[in-house]
Amino acid sequence: MASGHQSEAELENHLIRKLQSIGYHYVEIPDVETLNTHFRAVLSERNQERLKGTPLSDREFQAVLNDLIGAKTHYQVAQILRGSVVQPTGKINIKRDDDSSLYLEIFNGKQFDQNIFEVSHQMTVEGRHENRYDVLILINGMPIAQIELKRQGVEFTQAFNQIIRYRTESYAQAKLMRLVQVFVISNGNETRYFANGDGELNSNFMFYWTDEHNNWLNDLDAFTTTFLSKPRLHSLIAKYTVFDSSDHKMLLMRPYQIYATEAIINFTRTPPFGRLR
Structure with a gap:
């Protein structure tokens, strides 16, 4: 107690x-720059297969932030995080620098241990x-x-x-x-x-x-x-x-x-x- x-x-x-x-x-995050860098690293780690060995470029990561947050309301951001009732998986879709489409998972709503x-x-x-x-x-x-x-x-x-x-x-x-x-x-x-x-x-x-x-x-x-x-x-x-x-x-x-x-x-x-x- x-x-x-x-x-x-x-x-x-x-x-x-x-x-x-x-x-x-425990992770040390002293400032905003570290928070962004850490999110980028975890996002890449959890989506290794989808990235196929090509790390997110700065432009691609900015596209992730824009698609996830951008000028959206908190209500909209929260819905993106959770996905849908049918498919409870938060995901982001962006276009890569080579014009291919990329789907990244940000949250698994089905299993906590994932x-x-x-x-x-x-x-x-x-x-x-x-x-x-x-x-x-x-x-x-x-x-x-x-x-x-x-x-x-x-x-x-x-x-x-x-x-x-x-x-x-x-x-x-x-x-x-x-x-x-x-x-x-x-x-x-x-x-x-x-x-x-x-x-x-x-x-x-x-x-x-x-x-x-x-x-x-x-x-x-x-x-x-x-x-x-x-x-x-x-x-x-x-x-x-x-x-x-x-x-x-x-x-x-x-x-x-x-x-x-x-x-x-x-x-x-x-x-x-x-x-x-």
């Missing part, structure tokens, strides 16, 4: 160790202010979750407002940060999660995480080993995100909705004894 007397730096290191203990690989899970911290983005991200969770080199930590006693509104400021001030410089799907705020003993999206974020939509019996998992350790476990985080991104087409919003399900959905799925897969055939 995270101690209430930990500083933000100690809490941060504690979280990273916990994530490493459940299978995350993706690469990593954690980094203290990435700095220079803008109007120096914005330093506490902890980033990356899937296949893409920043998918941003975690902001505060010492015990600090109001959640400070961390929430910090996230808003970072979105406003540094996402233009750090374009890959527009891939962030979920935010997490914690002081070690109290933890919440909420979805990213277009426009203003509403602090009323910060949710508790719970177990199947609706017991709150507020402690950062308990939250990390459940919500941030690789299978659960993958399922949240791949399966338990709702796209509201009327308002063009991306919504993350609440715990009871997720567990209810899983109960229905498990029931249909494993019929009770005595059911007529």
Whole structure:
């Protein structure tokens, strides 16, 4: 359990160790240039066969970024990441320098273990202010979750407002940060999660995480080993995100909705004894 007397730096290191203990690989990403370079390397590693021994050129990589992010809304980016219900595979199609077409997979929505899970911290983005991200969770080199930590006693509104400021001030410089799907705020003993999206974020939509019996998992350790476990985080991104087409919003399900959905799925897969055939 995270101690209430930990500083933000100690809490941060504690979280990273916990994530490493459940299978995350630590990667050093101090700045935006390194983030882009790392994504490019992981993208190439995961698509070796498709690249056929010819690495992405600078122009081709820029085409990837344009197709994935470009001037798209967060709603559109999130849909590209997930693919479709029929084919839950995020993919990018670009034209190579020799005019051939190239399909690159960026996210496997079917199997969590076909993706690469990593954690980094203290990435700095220079803008109007120096914005330093506490902890980033990356899937296949893409920043998918941003975690902001505060010492015990600090109001959640400070961390929430910090996230808003970072979105406003540094996402233009750090374009890959527009891939962030979920935010997490914690002081070690109290933890919440909420979805990213277009426009203003509403602090009323910060949710508790719970177990199947609706017991709150507020402690950062308990939250990390459940919500941030690789299978659960993958399922949240791949399966338990709702796209509201009327308002063009991306919504993350609440715990009871997720567990209810899983109960229905498990029931249909494993019929009770005595059911007529």
